[in-house]
Amino acid sequence: DADVTQTPRNRITKTGKRIMLECSQTKGHDRMYWYRQDPGLGLRLIYYSFDVKDINKGEISDGYSVSRQAQAKFSLSLESAIPNQTALYFCATSDLSEQYFGPGTRLTVT
Amino acid sequence: GQQVMQIPQYQHVQEGEDFTTYCNSSTTLSNIQWYKQRPGGHPVFLIQLVKSGEVKKQKRLTFQFGEAKKNSSLHITATQTTDVGTYFCASEGFGNEKLTFGTGTRLTIIP
Numbered sequence: 556d557a558d559v560t561q562t563p564r565n566r567i568t569k570t571g572k573r574i575m576l577e578c579s580q581t582k583g584h585d586r587m588y589w590y591r592q593d594p595g596l597g598l599r600l601i602y603y604s605f606d607v608k609d610i611n612k613g614e615i616s617d618g619y620s621v622s623r624q625a626q627a628k629f630s631l632s633l634e635s636a637i638p639n640q641t642a643l644y645f646c647a648t649s650d651l652s653e654q655y656f657g658p659g660t661r662l663t664v665t
Numbered sequence: 666g667q668q669v670m671q672i673p674q675y676q677h678v679q680e681g682e683d684f685t686t687y688c689n690s691s692t693t694l695s696n697i698q699w700y701k702q703r704p705g706g707h708p709v710f711l712i713q714l715v716k717s718g719e720v721k722k723q724k725r726l727t728f729q730f731g732e733a734k735k736n737s738s739l740h741i742t743a744t745q746t747t748d749v750g751t752y753f754c755a756s757e758g759f760g761n762e763k764l765t766f767g768t769g770t771r772l773t774i775i776p
Binding site for chain 1: 671674698700706707708709710713753755762763764765766767768769
């Protein structure tokens with residue numbers, strides 16, 4: 556089984572809709588992250604959490620919110636989706652070094 | 666905020682040729698990590714360098730961390746079709762505790 560899972564894997568939604576992307580990990584790590592990937596822009600950090608009670612904004616947090624429900628679960632919400640949030644979203648977890656990424660969620664906002 | 670510049674953005678090589686991607690920072694880095702993302706896949710960790718001037722090898726891949734800890738390179742000798750993908754560097758500045766990723770170098774191989 557995969558160490559980091561993301562649901563859904565693909566999603567098409569309309570402008571203005573609320574959507575939640577979910578992430579679960581079985582690595583037992585405290586640290587979890589949400590990234591967004593756009594062509595030519597690499598991976599940009601949206602939010603990160605170093606433990607259940609810790610939530611931090613990344614470089615592009617506007618328009619997003621997160622919830623750390625448990626050590627193993629970290630969800631990303633778009634309260635009112637807009638077309639420029641169309642992207643590939645990755646969840647990741649780490650101990651103190653390497654990051655383990657989920658398979659990604661491809662989100663399209665029409 | 667900390668920025669890590671990565672060049673080139675794209676590289677097309679004939680199979681068997683060598684390939685190099687470079688990462689540069691204006692600030693001193695505590696470490697550098699390298700990741701590979703296959704087409705349609707997710708980033709996968711390759712290696713971490715911590716020491717000034719460090720060089721590590723993984724088969725045909727050679728990773729270097731600059732003496733001033735502001736730059737790094739990944740060199741692939743005699744590329745193969747399995748090397749296709751996007752290579753990212755990533756680093757923490759001192760005390761940041763989170764990674765900043767470079768923009769990636771997309772490698773394509775001409776058979």
